[in-house]
Amino acid sequence: MDAVEGAVRDIIDGFRLTPLWSRLGWEQTVARFRRTILGPFWLTANLLAISFALAFVFGGLMGTDYRSNFAMIISGILVWNLVGGVLIEASGVFIASAGLMHTMKLPLTFHVLLMMHRAFINFLAQLVAFWVVLALLRLGAPPTWHVLIGLPLLLANMTLMSVIVAIPSTRFRDINQTVQFLVQVLFFLTPIFWSPTQMGGKRALIIQFNPFAHLLELVRGPLLGRAPLALNWEWGFGLLVAQLVIVIVMLAMFRKRVVFWI
Numbered sequence: 001m002d003a004v005e006g007a008v009r010d011i012i013d014g015f016r017l018t019p020l021w022s023r024l025g026w027e028q029t030v031a032r033f034r035r036t037i038l039g040p041f042w043l044t045a046n047l048l049a050i051s052f053a054l055a056f057v058f059g060g061l062m063g064t065d066y067r068s069n070f071a072m073i074i075s076g077i078l079v080w081n082l083v084g085g086v087l088i089e090a091s092g093v094f095i096a097s098a099g100l101m102h103t104m105k106l107p108l109t110f111h112v113l114l115m116m117h118r119a120f121i122n123f124l125a126q127l128v129a130f131w132v133v134l135a136l137l138r139l140g141a142p143p144t145w146h147v148l149i150g151l152p153l154l155l156a157n158m159t160l161m162s163v164i165v166a167i168p169s170t171r172f173r174d175i176n177q178t179v180q181f182l183v184q185v186l187f188f189l190t191p192i193f194w195s196p197t198q199m200g201g202k203r204a205l206i207i208q209f210n211p212f213a214h215l216l217e218l219v220r221g222p223l224l225g226r227a228p229l230a231l232n233w234e235w236g237f238g239l240l241v242a243q244l245v246i247v248i249v250m251l252a253m254f255r256k257r258v259v260f261w262i
Contacts (some may be wrong), residue, residue: 007251021110025117051077052171053191068197071140075220076192078130082123083158083212084183089115090162091169091179094262098262103153108255112162116155130223140226147185150218150228153236157215159244167250170261186212211239 014021036042051074058069090112094101097111136138169175188211191199200205207213216234221228 003252004248007028007248007255010107010177010251010255011109012249014113017106017110018113021114022117027119028114029121030119044126045161046078047074047081047126047129048133056206058193067139067195069193070137072220073193073222074130074133075140075223076216078123078126078223079154079216079219080099080187080190080192081126082119082186083152083215086116086119087165087183088164088180089119091176092143093162093166093168094258095262101262103261106164108167108251108258109163112159112166115162116159120155121160122220139222143226144222147170147219147222150222150236153240154219157236157239157243159197160240160247163247164243164250167254167258170258171254186210190216191203192216211235215239 028160033042051070052221053072053076055073058073089096093111093115094108095116099110100106165179169179189206190210191207196204196207196213208231217232218228218236221232
């Protein structure tokens with residue numbers, strides 16, 4: 001029971017240090033883009049380039065104008081940049097924080113929350129470009145209120161998933177490479193630049209049992225003016241509860257060992 005209490009305390013202490021990791025995350029983001037003209041909006045170059053390229057190619061393959069699927073594609077890329085980027089960075093978050101972990105006694109969740117804060121700042125910068133581009137092209141629709149629940153739910157799930165990925169990745173360094181490989185594969189198996197309606201028969205199972213497809217829709221749907229399905233909410237909240245249990249167990253078992261693995 002002491003180990004479980006320690007795990008819960010680690011999570012609580014991580015949130016108590018919100019003023020520290022929020023300011024540090026902002027300063028790290030600013031330092032990353034210091035002396036650049038566009039700053040974090042350089043991230044939007046990747047978003048726009050990939051979205052226009054996929055819309056152009058996909059529209060050609062389907063025999064449709066790029067405008068008909070551009071909103072779906074750019075919103076999918078926007079959310080996936082957050083999800084995929086967090087997964088890749090999470091696999092090395094404790095290793096990257098080795099210097100800080102050796103000099104200061106901080107909860108493990110502090111380092112994950114710091115990483116999530118940086119990812120959220122990057123997401124917001126790309127979100128501004130997303131709305132500007134859609135407004136200029138006169139595409140899309142006003143976002144619905146569901147995004148106020150869907151986005152925090154996605155962030156909470158990705159935070160817990162980051163802890164689950166980060167702990168074993170610190171002990172077994174091959175997991176880092178495996179995560180990067182899986183993110184690339186999941187990019188094609190998740191309906192980012194293609195519509196779920198295009199999958200029929202047994203192939204539809206790729207969407208039904210792909211948790212990232214449901215997490216993606218929790219944010220993309222509201223951004224495009226439509227409400228997520230009940231199934232998306234069920235997966236979102238179900239994953240949250242399951243991952244919270246896993247995180248508490250992992251922190252209880254390995255919380256004190258991580259610092260010796262880096």
